[in-house]
Amino acid sequence: MLLLECPYCGVKADETELTPGGEAHLKRFGPGSTDEAFEEYLFLRPNPKGVHFERWRHAHGCGKWFLAARDTATLEVFGTYTAQTTEPPEHIIDAIRAKRPDWSQA
Amino acid sequence: MSDLASALPGAEAQGLVTVREAGLVGMVTFRGDLSAPDTAAAIKAATGCDVPGQRAVVTEGEVSVAWMSPDELLVICPHDAATGMAAQISAQMGAAHHLALNVSDARAVFEVAGAGWRDVLAKVSPADLSREAFGPGEMRRTRLAQVAGAFWMTGEETVRVICFRSVARYVFDLLALSAKEGGAVGYH
Amino acid sequence: MSTRLSTGGRLIDRSRQLTFTFNGKSFKGVEGDTLASALLANSQTIMGRSFKYHRPRGVMTSGAEEPNALMGLGKGAKFEPNQRATTTELFDGLTAESQNHWPSLDWDIGEVNAALSRFLPAGFYYKTFIHPRPFWKHVFEPVIRQSAGLGKVPKERDADRYEHFYAHVDVVIAGGGIAGLQSALEAGRAGARVLLCEQTPHFGGRAPVDGVSIDGKPAEDWVAATLSELEGMDNVHIRPRTMVAGVYDHGYVIAYERVADHTPEADAPRHRLWRIRTKQVISATGALERPLSFPGNDKPGVMLASAMRDYIVNWGVSAGDRTVVVTNNDDAYRTAIAIKQAGLDVPCIVDARPEANGALPDQARALGIEVKTGMGIAGVKGLRGVVAVKLCRQAGEGAVVEEVVCDAVAMSGGWSPVVHLWSHCGGKLNWDEAGAFFRPDHARPPTSHDGAGFVTCVGSSDGALYAAEVLPNTSAATRGMLGQIGKTAADAPVVQADAPDEAPLAPIWMMPQGAGPKKRAKMWLDFQNDVKVSDVQLAAREGYESVEHTKRYTTLGMATDQGKLSNINGLAILAGELNAAIPQVGTTTFRPPYTPISMGAIAGEARGDVFQPLRRTPMQDWHEANGAHWEPVGQWRRPYCFPRDGESHRQAVNREITATRNSLGLLDASTLGKIIVKGPDAGRFMDMLYTNMMSTLKPGKCRYGLMCSENGFLMDDGVVARLDEDTFLCHTTTGGTESIHAHMEDWLQCEWWDWKVYTANVTEQWAQVAVVGPNARKVLQKLGGDIDLSKDALPFMAWAEGKLGAFDARVFRISFSGELSFEVAVPASQGRALWEALLDAGAEFDATPYGTEALHVMRAEKGFIMIGDETDGTVIPQDLGLDWAISKKKDDFLGKRGQQRSHMTDPARWKLVGLETLDGSVLPDGSYAMAEGENANGQGNTQGRVTSTYYSPTLDKGIAMGLVLNGPDRMGEVLEFNTTGDRTVKARIVSPVFYDPEGEKQNV
Structure with missing residues (x-):
């Protein structure tokens, strides 16, 4: 059972205090977008074995959504960060590279 | 109005600790930019309290202000003062973007009193309740078995537990059961 | 026969006698006994029957690994099956019954299975009960069910x-033997927060039994001194009767505390499930002795050597008067020595190794015990007990060399470290060739959130099986672990233990090594599931090469003991048959819990009144007192109707509807979701959330709106009131409140974080009452106050705020029934008073509280949709004729792009219509409109379905809504609907608005 630190309130939150929200950093496609782009936005997920960026809400806590970089196979957590960003911040990328030198950002 | 009713008027259970409903408590939820000096000034003027730091509770007289999230505070005050408190905060904030609402009646408050309160709460909350991790001056929002809740210490041996009003019966039963004689853990 | 010795028993207090019953017979035991030791003391050697062949079985072990002595404990509401006699502390009045026998333990009719055992090989059920197929349901399954299962299911509700x-700790230590204690000492002195768990009531593990001395004193004294030092540390918490059951991701550990199993009359929780977050786990779980596979090794009287020693030393109980010890290692000699020292006979030690010259064999010989090396057991004589063993050469095929008369056999096949906790979360194992066991591979530990290992095995659990190795291993490993969590070990010398040196064991997987098929069919590997050497070999011959497949095919290592005794032996046999090395065959995965834990402990407090939260409105007490019949809506319980004396629910609903339409009805609408959306960008945000244009709504007005998911599907609906230029109040469905609020916050926090909008869920701040019917205005006016409720001042779809009598009210002129209707919201603390004030003031209008069913019927009479009835997550607003609520002017809203996809714009969709049966009956809920032909699966085609169907007391006939292919274009057409029987029902497509289509009634 995961333990993730909420970057807003600093609580090391038990998984039972959180709700999951799927993949992070999706780019929204609205009216005017192609069927392919819309399909990708709504349905297509890479489901990697390894480094993954994902959304969590501190539902039984401060109520904020935050993002986590995690290895889906080992459950190692490289870091959590606030959701107001379109891509992972530099310190998260660095933390991943330090642990997974072969990793490249898709 | 005279016949105002809290969620579970007079509810009380004795056991390893005493659990009792605290009656009507005034509460104002505030959302705004907590880092703005104008916000600090407005909160100070309306409540007498400074804006608390992360997860902290500050108290001045009958009013406490708790940090709930980076853009949310909970002002705790006498029940009959809550509507005025919300209005005063809004007046102080002026045109600055914010939200101040009286939410007193959306909540129920319980007082858990007795030396064993940490063990009693540890039966229903995954929060770390050790003295090192949780002490006076902190508001901890967490899970109480199956519902959301929060608590803060009002004394070395008393803690106040807030939950939504609709689940007051559930939370009271939960705390009373956890406090039942025979269930002492002797951990904290 | 087994009996109580006149002296000895370090754990018992002979002065305190206890009475208990076993299979209805009364027995005496003493304080400190386990149920198993007490039964042995009473010469009750048969304690159960095996699962498949119903063979009589005696106790095999003295601990958690016991496969045979499983009992049903307690009675009635305190009954629990499958409890191990070896881990059950005796108390006065305990009642136990043995399992898997009929009609009695001593004479069991199922024993015939044993005679048929050659016809019941591995995979028998799979092979036999396949054909003919129809037999499965009516013949095979009932028969198998009758004989399957271990123990009886409790019949009463659990009274406990x-x-x-x-x-939350730094270190959880699993196991209170000398390794666990030493580890706790190291961690405690270093200032770590330590939780030390021991599954039994006693600390010290095997060391005091085995006569080890530590730090120059008897182990017992060292254990007592260490415990007392630990008890003095504030940062160390010690928990007996607590088994670490499982290790999970990120340092999550569960432990199972048996608080009151031994004091069932105490008013205490029976079990407590510890849910622990720890930085590090120390596995000080010791090792388990393995049986030897010789013919007849399952007979009552054959026991693990260590267990026999435990019974003598701990409980003063002997397993027999003449005990043959059979072994492949030195440790078992301790048992022979203990038996001899208790004044009993050991006719010989049968040692499969070619020679035995260590300190322990020498000590045995010095006591006059004959040691027969290179020998094995070829058979055990006796039916319900042991009368003699037949000896043979281990190297041969089992020709009997001599018979030795005895009444008990102590066996030892070596020891396996308990590596379960290492393995639960992915720690890998290495095969130790010298010790013939799996040990933790330190290079591949289970890893935590930081990618570093978080489980450390110490002592025997790490493969340091000899007493002298245990403490140095423990101290070194614990100090390494402390460094990992930033603690510094105290500067103390490493304590040493003294015990005789032991020679290496010989891996003996079959005895004798050349045994033929007949003998192999009598060598038990898994005692609980009756899996023998021959079964595993058969599985291998039939192609089961994977140990995981073999396990499932033969049932090796299943059931309550999960292969604690059988795992390595079975693996070795499989490897031998496959001609592969043991590590190549692998090992099965260890999964939590280590031993079974109770369902009650898993549920914890969540039963009875607090099984789940039931949400209550401020008026709930009134509803309860007035006989409400409930309908669950999410976690709320809403009144479905308020039946009066002698009324059926249907009659009550009809009465409530009629009273409301004719005069005045009151509905507790407090559960309706209420979310505040405020800020300079609130209008823009509302336009994205709702399909309608909400930003044009004027303060003081209300508008019905729809919310869709990005996928285009209708998700929620409700009335929006604009409170002021900056602020909207969104009403949501009762069940959707929390998810809609979360949905709003998601978009605001994660997509449009630069928009200036705040939301707050204020649902519970307000009690809300729908005041409905032609007399609704009159009753509100009777309450007085300063709100002008006239048609002109407060027209349909407007709202006002002020005093309603003494109440602080918001009044919304909205209607879900088609009648003149006001929804009155007051702070929750005033809710009960408002409800009663309305009942009082409404008495002259026959004010009638109504429930959710009347609400549903009235809305259906008006053709209003209900989320969850007309929608199911695949329905778009356009399907429901709600195009009018979808803005054409907006460039974007959530769901707009989704609704532009070809399937959504296809004209041939199922769309909302009203349905009226030709005979006036009520269409069955969920009926389908049948169409010509069949689909690819041979099922009849359909062209629509019923989404809501009710009896309308207003119209005195059945009314329904449904989704029908091109429905709105087919008005007047008659469709045929199926039912659960052969009958079909004909219904005509009509407008979904059955009542007051002009909307005159709500507009007065």
Whole structure:
């Protein structure tokens, strides 16, 4: 059972205090977008074995959504960060590279 | 109005600790930019309290202000003062973007009193309740078995537990059961 | 026969006699006994029957690994099956019954299975009960069910209570033997927060039994001194009767505390499930002795050597008067020595190794015990007990060399470290060739959130099986672990233990090594599931090469003991048959819990009144007192109707509807979701959330709106009131409140974080009452106050705020029934008073509280949709004729792009219509409109379905809504609907608005 630190309130939150929200950093496609782009936005997920960026809400806590970089196979957590960003911040990328030198950002 | 009713008027259970409903408590939820000096000034003027730091509770007289999230505070005050408190905060904030609402009646408050309160709460909350991790001056929002809740210490041996009003019966039963004689853990 | 010795027993207090019953017979035991030791003391050697062949079985072990002595404990509401006699502390009045026997333990009719055992090989059920197929349901399954299962299911509701307990520590130590104690000492002195758990009531593990001396004193004294030092440390918490059951991701550990199993009369939780977050886990779980596979090794009287020693030393109980010890290692000699020292006979030690010259064999010989090396057991004589063993050469095929008369056999096949906790979360194992066991591979530990290992095995659990190795291993490993969590070990010398040196064991997987098929069919590997050497070999011959497949095919290592005794032996046999090395065959995965834990402990407090939260409105007490019949809506319980004396629910609903339409009805609408959306960008945000244009709504007005998911599907609906230029109040469905609020916050926090909008869920701040019917205005006016409720001042779809009598009210002129209707919201603390004030003031209008069913019927009479009835997550607003609520002017809203996809714009969709049966009956809920032909699966085609169907007392006939292919274009057409029987029902497509289509009634 995961333990993730909420970057807003600093609580090391038990998984039972959180709700999951799927993949992070999706780019929204609205009216005017192609069927392919819309399909990708709504349905297509890479489901990697390894480094993954994902959304969590501190539902039984401060109520904020935050993002986590995690290895889906080992459950190692490289870091959590606030959701107001379109891509992972530099310190998260660095933390991943330090642990997974072969990793490249898709 | 005279016949105002809290969620579970007079509810009380004795056991390893005493659990009792605290009656009507005034509460104002505030959302705004907590880092703005104008916000600090407005909160100070309306409540007498400074804006608390992360997860902290500050108290001045009958009013406490708790940090709930980076853009949310909970002002705790006498029940009959809550509507005025919300209005005063809004007046102080002026045109600055914010939200101040009286939410007193959306909540129920319980007082858990007795030396064993940490063990009693540890039966229903995954929060770390050790003295090192949780002490006076902190508001901890967490899970109480199956519902959301929060608590803060009002004394070395008393803690106040807030939950939504609709689940007051559930939370009271939960705390009373956890406090039942025979269930002492002797951990904290 | 087994009996109580006149002296000895370090754990018992002979002065305190206890009475208990076993299979209805009364027995005496003493304080400190386990149920198993007490039964042995009473010469009750048969304690159960095996699962498949119903063979009589005696106790095999003295601990958690016991496969045979499983009992049904307690009675009635306190009955629990499958409890191990070896881990059950005796108390006065305990009642136990043995399992898997009929009609009695001593004479069991199922024993015939044993005679048929050659016809019941591995995979028998799979092979036999396949054809003919129809036999499965009516013949095979009932027969198998009759004989399957271990123990009886309790028939009464569990009388006990249970609880959870959350703890946060630096180190959890599993096991209170000398390794666990030493580890706790190291961690405690270093200032770590330590939780030390021991599954039994006693600390010290095997060391005091085995006569080890530590630090120059007897182990017992060292254990007592260490415990007392630990008890003096504030940062160390010690928990007996607590088994670490499982290790999970990120340092989550569960432990199972048996608080009151031994004091069942105490008013205490029976079990407590510890839910622990720890930085590190120390596995000091010791090792388990393995049986030897010789013919007849399952007979009552054959026992693990260590267990026999435990019974003598701990409980003063002997397994027999003449005990043959059979072994492949030195440790078992301790048992022979203990038996001899208790004044009993050991006719010989049968040692499969070619020679035995260590300190322990020498000590045995010095006591006059004959040691027969290179020998094995070829058979055990006796039916319900042991009368003699037949000896043979281990190297041969089993020709009997001599018979030795005895009444008990102590066997030892070596020891396996308990590596379960290492393995639960992915720690890998290495095969130790010298010791013939799996040990933790330190290079591949289970890893935590930081990618570093978080489980450390110490002592025997790490493969340091000899007493002298245990403490140095423990100290070194614990100090390494402390460094990992930033603690510094105290500067103390490493304590040493003294015990005789032991020679290496010889891996003996079959005895004798050349045994033929007949003998192999009598060598038990898994005692609980009756899996023999021959079964595993058969599985291998039939192609089961994977140990995981073999396990499932033969049932090796299943059931309550999960292969604690059988795992390595079975693996070795499989490897031998496959001609592969043991590590190549692999090992099965260890999964939590280590031993079974009760369902009650898992549920914790969540039963009875607090099984789940039931949400209550401020008026709930009134509803309860007035006989409400409930309908669950999410976690709320809403009144479905308020039946009066002698009224059926249907009659009550009809009465409530009629009273409301004719005069005045009151509905507790407090559960309706209420979310505040405020800020300079609130209008823009509302336009994205709702399909309608909400930003044009004027303060003081209300508008019905729809919310869709990005996928285009209708998700929620409700009335929006604009409170002021900056602020909207969104009403949501009762069940959707929390998810809609979360949905709003998601978009605001994660997509449009630069928009200036705040939301707040204020649902519970307000009690809300729908005041409905032609007399609604009159009753509100009777309450007085300063709100002008006239048609002109407060027209349909407007709202006002002010005093309603003494109440602080918001009044919304909205209607879900088609009648003149006001929804009155007051702070929740005033809710009960408002409800009663309305009942009082409404008495002259026959004010009638109504429930959710009347609400549903009235809305259906008006053709209003209900989320969850007309929608199911695949329905778009356009399907429901709600195009009018979808803005054409907006460039974007959530769901707009989704609704532009070809399937959504296809004209041939199922769309909302009203349905009226030709005979006036009520269409069955969920009926389908049948169409010509069949689909690819041979099922009849359909062209629509019923989404809501009711009896309308207003119209005195059945009314329904449904989704029908091109429905709105087919008005007047008659469709045929199926039912659960052969009958079909004909219904005509009509407008979904059955009542007051012009909307005159709500507009007065």
